[in-house]
Amino acid sequence: MIEIQNVSKWYGSFQVLADCTTTVKKGEVVVVCGPSGSGKSTLIKTVNALEPIQQGDIRIDGQSLTAPGVNLPRLRSRVGMVFQHFELFPHLDVMQNLTLAQMKVLGRGPDEARQRGLSMLDRVGLSVHKDKFPGQLSGGQQQRVAIARALCMDPIVMLFDEPTSALDPEMVGEVLDVMVQLAQEGMTMMCVTHEMGFAKKVSHRVLFMDGGRIVEDCTQDAFFGDPAARSARARDFLSKILDH
Amino acid sequence: MIEIQNVSKWYGSFQVLADCTTTVKKGEVVVVCGPSGSGKSTLIKTVNALEPIQQGDIRIDGQSLTAPGVNLPRLRSRVGMVFQHFELFPHLDVMQNLTLAQMKVLGRGPDEARQRGLSMLDRVGLSVHKDKFPGQLSGGQQQRVAIARALCMDPIVMLFDEPTSALDPEMVGEVLDVMVQLAQEGMTMMCVTHEMGFAKKVSHRVLFMDGGRIVEDCTQDAFFGDPAARSARARDFLSKILDH
């Protein structure tokens, strides 16, 4: 589904991604973790070409992102993305947030878009809030709307970039619940997150990044079950975030 | 040390604090928790009069904050405070951040202030960064500098308002370590935090707030050890933040 092949990226002379290679198969849930600044967000953004890459290739469903003349908007609409700070459009109400891209990108009519929006909103348990503005919702609710917004586009894969790290602790659960459900329904997912509980519960594989490299790429059993086989850096990181 | 007596506060017609009463004794570590918007930050800010109160009284070391003619700057300088977003002064380097108030408020000379600053910086393990600007430090480092800055004023009590919630997960530990050490050295502390590991480790008492009221005020043994005796709201809250 997602093939990342020898991807490298630089900001000026600073290398953010160094020769990253991995594959996410259909229905697979992959968790990406690693210290701050290690390139996790950058990696996940390259997957729908929000960040250009200078070397390597990325393919979604067989279609290369770097091929000349590729229709990026079309491709991106098939990849759902959820951001750390939700990034709902604050000037639009919930329903408009859900229908805007459906109408403008997929060309759906208002009724169809509305219907799809409502059913996705229902799925994240927020139908009653459809006429509110993002600013009137709690962080957890906003993030669930953001997930619904991505789902409205019928994505074949979902990307998450620290979807719970900007939330009050008591709201983390409600967002993770939605993500767990998605995973269990067989959605292909790539999640940057430090929620190790979530990783243990639903992920198939864990990538650990450091300094722009994918340092570990193994099944979650191996990652959590066999710490001794992990690199020193990964062990150190795990001890820090699991400890206190 | 801190006596909070029947404190109420309103924003317009909205009551943020309702008849709050509690006492923090010398050397005691009190953790304040509760859902978002329950008034935790407001309560802790009233303790050094950053937020005025409309009813009740607060005394620090026997001195009432609401007494007419009280020297607030003097009083505040004896109460250290650490904020969620660090609030270092971005235009001053680390050493200037540490010495500014010492010189302007306590009237210390530059050399004395510097020396005190260096020793506090050493204590939080950041002496090598003394000439950097806040923007050049990681979040964890900034928060440790903020703690050092408060300690420079020789406070008799320290207030913390969610000191780790704006930090990357791997940096939470380094800040909590400093706080644990402080607690163990006998500093009087009042901490708003959701880090239940920290609460279990060092706190003597836990306050649970909801809707502007102090709903629970009990020893940590009672709070964590005897959930059945807690209010439904507190149980619900605890399950949410401990679960995932």
Added chain:
Amino acid sequence: EDTIQKIKSTGVVTMGVRESSGALSYTIGDGRFTGFHVEVCNRVLADLRRELGLAEFAIRYQPVTSQNRIPLVKNGNVDIECGSTTNNLARQKDVAFAITTYVEEVRIAVKANSGITGINQLNGRTVATTTGTTSVQHLRKHERATGVDFKEVFGKDHADSFLLLESGRADAFVMDGSILAGNIARAKNPADFKIVGEVLSVEPIAIMFRKDDPAFKKAVDASIINLIKTGALARMYEKWFLQPIPPTNSRIGLALNDATKAAWANPNDNPMESYVKK
């Protein structure tokens, strides 16, 4: 460009007018303009139509300022300027002038009770004049020539300069006689002011138009000569300078001066330089 041809083809003639050039050319509000020179121009244009057998054409009033009047005439925005423009050699490089219709005398206005009677009494005093006028130059020359030392203050327009005098910020206001007379006539208390002293300079004022258009100049000049001959010009002078005029219906009360009489007696388009004081 040939102005007559242009009028024929467009059916419009653009007349440059001034917002407040004393009784020569000024506005009475509502986008309407009037004054001695405006009336002269209207008569000239009427003659033109008759003489040249032109079809009916419209007259458009284009307010101009002393800064932009010459460029506007040069670039074709204005066909005939009927304000209060002095005919001098420098300008003749850029534009052409009709026969002199009025000769202005630069004078001094003072408060009636000031006791000042001439420019030589202004030593150490403050003299007001208006930015962008030749009077500034006269003052400078006079200062250099006589060694009389006075402070100058500049109003941005004549009303401001007069206010400088009225409010006591200046002891005298040096300006074209017709302007001084007009301002005094409309003052709250005209009796408080008077015009004194010698004539500091004389300047021929004329209608201005594009250079190198002999046919147009010939037609305009012919019309003005006719106005002089028939006495129409003198009647117009009487109307604007001696009778009550809008908007305040005050009377300027400035008798026809000798220099103007001489210019009418012997119609010419000589520049200011040929009027140098004998």
Added chain:
Amino acid sequence: MAFEWQELWCKDTVDGTVGACLGQDGGQTYLTWLLSAWGWTAVVSAVGLVVALSLGSLMGVLRTTPSRAAVGLGNVWTELFRNIPLIVQLFLWFFVAPAFVGALKAWPSWLLAGVGLGLFSSARISEQVRAGIQSLPRGQTHAALALGLTRVQAYRHVLLPVAFRVVIPPLTSEGMNLVKNSSVAFAISVLELTQFARQVGEETSQHMEVYAVVTALYFVSAFSVFLLAHFIERRVRVPGVAGGGR
């Protein structure tokens, strides 16, 4: 061309002879006049800048304090000075105000123009300074107060240094506007560039040439303010803050 240039600028302003371009024996050429006019533009602008920055900052600060009276004063000040065109304000200062405050009559017109210009701009600067202070997180004030600094000290050492850095770009713009607006000083008898252009254009009938040079000098003056502000901005840039060098 070169000849015409000399013909215009090296001419004596009284007798019209063309000689030494910088004038001789106390004579004045149009060039020396131009330079002195530029000087007056600079003087008026400088006075204006000082008044605008000091009063504008003060009013901006007042409007962020908890005191209702101070906020009200700042608001009235700002609304009053920004809602009346500058040229009208200068006219009133020059002709009307002295009737009520006699001392104003003794002020030279360049000073009156500078101060009037400064007052006009102070209203806009007060808006910018207020916005700058309010753009800072409230936590900064709290942090300063919590350390025991007084409110004045908090402004002096914490809020203003940061707020000023934030508002340098709009302040730069306002500074440039102020220089350009100084042209209105001609209306109250300051012999600055605009006055020069009006008068000399009239005297020499070379309006276009005179305006071209005066326009260029305004450009140079306003752009120097831009460069100066740019220099200051770089000097006070804080390492580690967005846009700051590491």
Added chain:
Amino acid sequence: MTLDFSFVNPEFLRAWVLHGLWFSLLLTGVAALGGIALGTVLALMRLSGRAWLAQPATAYVNLMRSVPLVMVILWFFLLIPNQLYRTVAGEWGAAHAPEVSAFITFTLFEAAYFAEILRAGIQSVPAAQQQAGYALGMTYGQTMGLVVLPQAFRNMLPVLLTQTIVLFQDTSLVYAIGAYDLLKGFESAGRNFNRPVETYLMAAGLYFVLCFSLSLAVRKLQARVAIIR
């Protein structure tokens, strides 16, 4: 100081003030709308990250900001021959050359100021908002038009309107080309009635009332369109 307002009556206001007021308002409206439209393009050019778009836009903005508006008005009017207005807009164009010229000059000049405001406005919208737009499959145009600019405009509304008040006051500079604006009405009445103090006081009052009501209206409007956060 004695004041004499005896010349003021409804007919006076109609004849001297109304026409200028109308022109000032019209010029403000046209230049604000045109300037914002052009300013948006300039701002987007400056933020495009492409030197060949950004540099000309930057140069234009800096040039306009460094030259007094009155000079721009004057130059534009003087350098363009009347014939051009006639060719483009016929006799009407020739007859209204100063007004047309004012509309064009003010639009071009104000665009530089609005561009700076909008640039700040666009930058005040988190970059991730733009990425969210792209991530949903929207094109650059859709992302800007539907997501970023609506927020930028609302964030900058107060500044845009403050600039519009400045613009309204600046319309008085059309005196340089002989167009007739609000202030001109008072000034020219002041001259021809020789009552400058009285007319300036009236101008100050009227400007204050107009501009102040405008800024009050802005505050109201802002509360209505502000983004709920």
